[in-house]
Amino acid sequence: MEFKPRIIAFLCKWCSYTGADLAGTSRMVYKSNVRIVKVMCSGRIEPTFVLKAFEQGADGVLVCGCHPGDCHYQEGNYRCLRRFILLQKYISQMGINKNRLRLEWISASEGKQFAELIDGFTETVSELGPCKAREILSVLS
Amino acid sequence: MEAPKPKLKLAVYWGAACGGCCVSVLDVHEKLFDVVASADFEFWPIAMDIKYKDIEEMADDHLDITLFNGAIRNSENEHMAKLLRKKSRLLVAYGSCSHLGGIPGLANFSNRDEIFRRVYEESESTVNPEKTRPLSEFSVREGLLEIPEFYNDVRSLSQVTDVDYYIPGCPPQTDRLLEVFSAIAGGSGLPPKGSVIGAGKRAQCDECVRKKTENKKIKKFYRPWEITDDGESCFLEQGVICMGPATREGCGYRCIKGNAPCRGCYGPTPGVTDPGTKMMSAIASIIDEKEPDDISRVVDDIVDPAGLFYRFSLPVSLIRRKL
Numbered sequence: 001m002e003f004k005p006r007i008i009a010f011l012c013k014w015c016s017y018t019g020a021d022l023a024g025t026s027r028m029v030y031k032s033n034v035r036i037v038k039v040m041c042s043g044r045i046e047p048t049f050v051l052k053a054f055e056q057g058a059d060g061v062l063v064c065g066c067h068p069g070d071c072h073y074q075e076g077n078y079r080c081l082r083r084f085i086l087l088q089k090y091i092s093q094m095g096i097n098k099n100r101l102r103l104e105w106i107s108a109s110e111g112k113q114f115a116e117l118i119d120g121f122t123e124t125v126s127e128l129g130p131c132k133a134r135e136i137l138s139v140l141s
Numbered sequence: 142m143e144a145p146k147p148k149l150k151l152a153v154y155w156g157a158a159c160g161g162c163c164v165s166v167l168d169v170h171e172k173l174f175d176v177v178a179s180a181d182f183e184f185w186p187i188a189m190d191i192k193y194k195d196i197e198e199m200a201d202d203h204l205d206i207t208l209f210n211g212a213i214r215n216s217e218n219e220h221m222a223k224l225l226r227k228k229s230r231l232l233v234a235y236g237s238c239s240h241l242g243g244i245p246g247l248a249n250f251s252n253r254d255e256i257f258r259r260v261y262e263e264s265e266s267t268v269n270p271e272k273t274r275p276l277s278e279f280s281v282r283e284g285l286l287e288i289p290e291f292y293n294d295v296r297s298l299s300q301v302t303d304v305d306y307y308i309p310g311c312p313p314q315t316d317r318l319l320e321v322f323s324a325i326a327g328g329s330g331l332p333p334k335g336s337v338i339g340a341g342k343r344a345q346c347d348e349c350v351r352k353k354t355e356n357k358k359i360k361k362f363y364r365p366w367e368i369t370d371d372g373e374s375c376f377l378e379q380g381v382i383c384m385g386p387a388t389r390e391g392c393g394y395r396c397i398k399g400n401a402p403c404r405g406c407y408g409p410t411p412g413v414t415d416p417g418t419k420m421m422s423a424i425a426s427i428i429d430e431k432e433p434d435d436i437s438r439v440v441d442d443i444v445d446p447a448g449l450f451y452r453f454s455l456p457v458s459l460i461r462r463k464l
Contacts, residue, residue: 047418051459068431082425085436086446090421093447095464136464 005059005125007034009118010049012042014072015107016064022111030115031122034062041065043076047087050101054091057134060100060125062117067105077105097128149205149326152184152196153235154225156218157245157295158211162236163187165312166208172319179326180205193221199228206325208235208308212245212456213296216277217289226302231325233338235318237311237406239298240337241416242456244311246295247448249455249462253293297457306332308339311406311453314392337411340391344410345403348390351375358429362442365402376402377427382449387413387420406453415459417450 011017017038023030039045042065053061063084065077081103088098102121106114153166167188169176183204184191207229213219226232237243248256261267261274277290298304308321317339324331324338332338346353353375363380370376376383376397384405385397396403409416424443430436443449451458 047421048415048459051415051418055459078431079425081433082428082430082436082440083422085433085440086421086425086443089440089443090417090446090450091460093445093463094460096460132464133460137461 003126003130005033005122005130006057007060007062007118007122007125008053008058009034009036009062009064010039010042010045011036011106012044012065012072012076013038013040015066015070015105016042016114018108019064019106019110019114022108023115024111026111028111028115030118033122033125034118041071041073041076042080043071043073043078045080045083047083047090050087051091054096054100054131054133055137057131059128059131060102060121062121063101063103064106064114064117065103067107070107096131096133099124100128100131146179149180150183150203151180152204152207152225152229153182153188154184154186154207154209154211154221156209156211156222156239156298157214158236158238159244160187161312162208162210162238165236165310165315166318168315169319176319176322180322196221196224196228201227202230204229206231206233208233209239209298210236210312212238212242213292213298213301214245214248215289215291219292219301220289222298222302231305232298232302234298234304234307236313237309237408237453240307240309241408241454242295242297242461243406243453246297246454246456247452248295250448251463253291257291294462295456300456305334307335307337307408309337309389309407310340310392311404313339314395317391337389337408340389340407342411343390345385345388345390345392345394345397345407346375349375349385349394349397351397353378357427359427359439360429361439364444370400372400382424382443384420384450384452386423387416387450404452405450408454416454417447417458420450421446 011020045063050061065080068077071077084103088101091101092098104117153163155163184196207225209222209232213222234240238245257274261269262272277288279286321339352373357378359380361380362382365381381402383402385403387409388403388405389407389410392407413419428436428439430439455461
């Protein structure tokens with residue numbers, strides 16, 4: 001059976017979710033592997049959210065926020081960037097390929113970029129194959 | 142005159158532990174006399190000679206309180222945890238190892254095969270050309286020999302059986318144990334089942350008296366030996382990672398008083414899902430850089446984030462073992 005990756009995307013309300021909305025209202029076609037969670041700001045995305053997604057069976061996690069300097073709350077996306085860099089290092093140590101976690105900036109006008117991002121990331125995760133976290137962590141032996 | 146209150150029956154047992162928790166119980170010093178005035182130790186391998194069968198013969202709920210220290214590393218630990226659960230009214234996870242997995246839990250960065258290979262083949266002092274490995278059962282002329290099975294994962298106590306209370310710490314502070322003990326002996330209201338007792342509800346930082354400012358800005362992290370501590374300002378503000386912001390108060394910040402940063406043995410503050418992620422958030426907040434390359438440079442100062450942020454809590458974290 002063909003592998004269909006499950007991707008969780010956390011999008012900030014002000015830029016990235018609006019960008020995703022634009023992709024939708026513009027009838028752009030992109031891969032349907034992504035499940036979107038809207039948050040108020042990319043700075044709201046706690047490392048717990050990302051790890052929980054992997055633990056619950058996500059094959060990839062995408063985090064999107066406003067471009068640097070454009071955050072609705074001034075600094076949230078920088079905080080997100082620093083968490084992301086630290087998290088990538090941590091998940092590599094735990095045996096999760098760091099490319100399964102991706103951060104991109106999507107503005108409210110970048111519907112096309114959003115659609116391309118989803119296609120590209122879906123491809124990356126498909127090549128990486130299924131993430132074994134859920135399977136391994138569900139067994140206590 | 143009222144009949145004297147029946148004495149409480151106590152047990153202390155260890156799983157995968159270093160023995161420090163048992164010693165912390167002995168550290169009550171002369172207060173031990175107050176304890177034994179209202180309680181009898183019925184089972185405590187570090188101090189008394191007693192056999193497994195003596196426990197097996199006890200009626201269910203015979204013991205009032207069992208302090209179980211140590212993580213669950215092998216089948217003997219698990220068997221005893223479940224047996225003592227059955228025999229005790231209150232089962233208390235005592236110390237970081239039974240509470241969160243503790244230092245033995247760091248073995249979850251490896252699996253059974255890797256550990257056996259290292260220990261029985263590769264270590265510098267090992268001579269084992271036949272690559273003999275331990276077996277849990279082995280037949281000899283005299284009969285079947287058995288040793289406990291070594292598990293692939295290290296687990297906390299609550300991952301194998303039902304736990305009433307948790308007393309955190311590596312080891313728990315003896316004063317806290319005495320407070321808990323008097324609460325139980327005095328029959329004063331116990332907190333709801335599953336609570337962490339013998340510790341506070343805030344973070345270490347709330348208790349710590351080192352000088353701190355609201356805005357921490359860090360451009361470089363140091364390992365403790367790379368820097369001379371000024372002895373009075375917040376470790377994090379000096380660039381030394383201190384687990385204080387993500388660690389429960391209650392120990393009296395003894396490491397910090399001894400001029401060493403907090404290592405996080407008291408575990409996360411109440412309501413936290415994953416102990417290390419809170420610390421990752423805190424660290425990310427204080428890095429004073431905006432460009433990805435600069436941030437990476439600062440993050441690279443943290444040599445082993447997983448081992449540092451989950452030093453005592455790997456088995457109970459979200460990604461609780463290396464995949």
